[in-house]
Amino acid sequence: MIKSTMVEFLQDTLLFEFDDNITEKTDLFKEGIIDSYGYIQLLNYIKSTYGIEFTKEEILSNVITNLSDMVKLIELKITISQ
Amino acid sequence: MCGIAGILRLQPRLCCEVSLLSEMLRLIRHRGPDEAGLYLSDDFSMGTVRLSILGGDGGQQPICDEEARYYLSYNGEVYNYIELRKELKSLGYRFLTDSDTEVVLQSWRAWGRDCLSRFNGAFAFALYDCQEKALYLARDRYGKRPLYYLWHKGDVFFSSEMKSFLAIEDYSFEFDLSQLASILTLWTPLTHQSSFKGIEQVSQGCCTKISSEGLTKSRYHQLNFQSRYSISCESEAVEAVNDMLREAVKLRLRSDVEIGVYLSGGLDSSILSAILADKVGQNFKSYSVAFEDDEFDESSDQQTMVTHIGSHHRTVKISNRSITDNFPEAAFHAEVPVFRTAFVPMYLLSKAVSDDGIKVVLTGEGADEVFLGYNIFKETLMRSKWNILSDEEKLDRLSQLYPYLKHYNETSKSDLLGLYQQFSTDRYPGLFSHELRIQNGLFSKRLLKESAEPLVAIQELIGEQPNFSSLSQIEKAQWLEFNTLLQGYLLSSQGDRMSLSHSVENRCPYLDPNIVELSSEINLKFDDGRDEKYLLRKAFEKVLPSKIASKRKYPYRAPDSKAFVSEQPDYLEHLLSEAELRKMDILNSKFCCSLTNKIMKSSPDKISTKENQTFIFLLSLCLQHQFFVKKRLPSDYGNRAIDDILIRKIDTRAQVIGLPR
Structure with a gap:
């Protein structure tokens, strides 16, 4: 679900x-x-759709450059928050 | 200022040179509407259309030396011609005129190609050596004046503007995909590029020799950041900047006609206006563009300066409509793909200047490249120290970058940290300073159907610069600006081509070679580069209103895609329909349609800078496809034949003077 949503956003935008x-x-x-x-x-x-915030450390270390890493990071953040 | 064109026949053939050459000159008559002249020989012919500025009748062209060995067609001005003439006279050379054209010719006789490095000016010329049967094509150091050449069926054609080649009946313009990939990625053509197959430009600071033995290129100037000046303290630097810029303006006031000034309201043109007021009093004219859209308008600062200097001022008000109405014809004059609409207001401004009878204007081009005015220099300084700056220092520096870009202001600074983290190391050798720009450009490159390698040409050019790897990151950034945006857009598409479309010559005091050399000695020696153009500002703060002296860099921009969305000009649908886009075999029509749809259906504030630029690139490409590839000239374009201004014809063809060939 996250993956298909991100694919749609990235392709359209x-x-x-x-x-x-x-x-x-x-x-x-x-x-x-x-x-x-x-x-x-x-x-x-990502912030507005999934209600997650990135720390400065995450921004600097988990640089979002490909779809696979994006989805993993979002899933991880959602899991932690739950 | 002039337009020059010619033909070097390397293949014997029967042809009607006079009509072909006259047509080539007609197509660039806007560059020189006062006079025309032709030189015709059996193997070579050339001509000039002249905008008469210096030397009156003595400046008529083409000219030859006493022995009729050298013939010269010359476009531009050598501002130090008086000093050179004096030196040449002391060497025994005789002069028949007061023009700088004759000084160029005699300089060539005296010093050969070495004369080029003695010239302080903006020029491009063609010189034919009848003895050697060789053609020499040369351009000034920084590429202020254009000169293109075309190999076609074994012969060589040259002209100040490529539109002359439309006169060649059996020649067809064809876009060059590898050049376009480079142009779209770097925003502008490189110094030798034209965007069309078979057409090259003589590179800035170069001389090209063409004969039956082939073509050889030689470079007489390279921006190497070496300086003969030695400045030991800040006050000395400030004084040197002040003295040298005043001298550069003084040299550029050499003219037989009245000189005006372009006044943007920024620091650079305000300084020129203040110097001009100091030299000639209040009796001069200044010109500005103002925008209906407040986002781009600097009228208030322009008015402050006008009140301060007391010039006779004229403003051209720019609306979205005036941009869309004039974009096609301005793109025809620009000749190469453009990424902004900001050249269109300059097209309209030169018309106003010309209507006032003014032939020459001073302009502020070059100040930002020479004295580190652009944010790209601050950005380069920041990124090159990224791994040693604290997060607080990074955030502080980021807050000063690009304040006029909305997404920089509305974004959390820690998100920007993540962005710049991506660009803290060198990805493309030698291009560190321009990597964010290249990132935008790679998006524009997606307009093309085939994926040509976009950075080969710039890296080859870098490879020709002997000491490039030893330059600092800032010097590399300057070098790249001089070799891309300055020569490929600011001096050409937005500069020379727009001014000369209405027969106005632009002169750029900040690009005096002495000033460029001085800046190599003093830049970042007494400041850290964060207060842009610190020394220039200091040098002239006393002659400017404090509001102007302290004004930060506000780039000159104009409404881009939003002008087209708001005005929906008739030609848009014709050019950008899916059916039309499919006809241009260089384009990725699917991407072009997606981009066009997004632009036309989205709110302008949802359109990014790269999408804006890419849309303008697409539009200019489509128009230039119509004008050049399909040879459908703009409907308003109507240069008259040159017959009524033809005042000189030198004909040495055997059939004319009765000799066997």
């Missing part, structure tokens, strides 16, 4: 589609899909 070339492991920064504005949009979306 950043105007691309996951396929054989852009997979859930692809670094979306390196591919030129996320820029500074997209990164901020992404963080705001």
Whole structure:
């Protein structure tokens, strides 16, 4: 569920589609899909959709660059909060 | 200021050079509406359309030396021509005119290609050596004046603007995907790029020799940050900046015609206006653009300066409508893809200047590159120290970056820490300072169907710079600005091309080579770079209103996609319909349609900078496809033939003077 929601958000907001070339492991920064504005949009979306906050340490260490890591981090934060 | 064009025939053929050359010149007549001249020989022909500024009748072109060995068509000004003429006279060279054109010719005779490094000016020229049967094409250090050349069916065509090549009946413009990948990623063409296959530009600071033996390029200037100046304290630096900028302005006031100034309301153009007022009193004209949209408007600061200097001031008010109405013709003049609409107001401003009968304006271009005015320099300083700054120091510095970008203001600073953490190490060799910009550019590159490698060309250019790896991160950032945004957009698409579209010459005192060299000695020597243009500000704070002297950098911008969303110009649907986009085989039509849909259906405040830029890139590409690839010129474009201004024709063709070939 989280994954499909994030896929939909990323594709609609950043105007691309996951396929054989852009997979859930692809670094979306390196591919030129996320820029500074997209990164901020992404963080705001995760915060508002899942009601979670990131600590400064998490922001600096868990840099969200690919779908797989994003989903793992969101699931972890939700589990901790529960 | 002029436009030049010509043809070097390396393949023997029968052709009608006069009509072809005249048509090439007609297409750039806006660069020089006062006079035209032709030189015709059996292998080579060229011509000039002249905007008469210096030397009166003595400046007529093309010119040749006494022995008729060298012929010169010349565009621009060498501001130190009086000093050079004196030196040449002492060496025994004789002069028939007072023009700088003759000084360029005699300098070539005296010093050959070495003359180029003696010139302090903005120029591009074609010089033909009849003895050597070789054509030399040269440009100034920083790329202020353009010069393109095209190899076509074994012959060489050159011109100040690519639109001249529309005159060649059997030549078809074709976009070059690898150049476009570089252009979209770096925001602008590199110094040699044109965006079209087969067309190159003579690089800034270079001279290209073309003959039947082939082509050789030589570089006479490289931005290497070495300086002959030695400045030991801040007050000495401040005095040197003041003296040198005043001297640079003085040199650029050499003209037979009245000179005006562009006044943006920022620090750089305000300083020029104050110096001009000091030199010529209140009897000069200043020009500004103002915007109906407050987000972009600097009228209040402009008015403060006008009151201060007492100039005769004229403002051109820019609306969304004026941007969309004039975007197509301005994009035709720009000739290469553009990422902003800010060049359109400059197109309209030069029209107002021309309507007032003014042929020359001083402009502030170069000050930010020379004296570290842009936020990209602050950002580079911050990122290069990222791993040694405390979080508090990082947050403090982040708060000073890009205050005019909404998403920077509305975002928690700790989120920005996460963003910049991504860019704290070198990803692309040599491009550390510009990695965030490249990140935006990679999005624009998605407009293209095929994925060409976008950074090969810039890394090749870096490889040609002997000491690049030993430069500091800030010097590398400056070097990249000089080689991308400055020459590829500010001096060209937004500068020379917009001014000359209405026959106005722009002069840039901050790009005097002496000032650039001085800045290499003093930048960051007496300050930490966080107070941008600290020494320049100090040097002129006493002659400016305090509001202006303390004003922070406010980049000149104009409404981008929101102007098109609000005005919905007729041409938009025609250009950006799915059917039309599919016809352009270079484009990824699916991505282009998604982007266009998002832009047209979203609130402008939901559109990011990169989406804005990419949309403007797309629109300019589509228009230039119409103008150049399909050869459908803008409906308003109507340069007249040059017959009525043709005052010189030098014809040495064998058939004309009755000799066998």
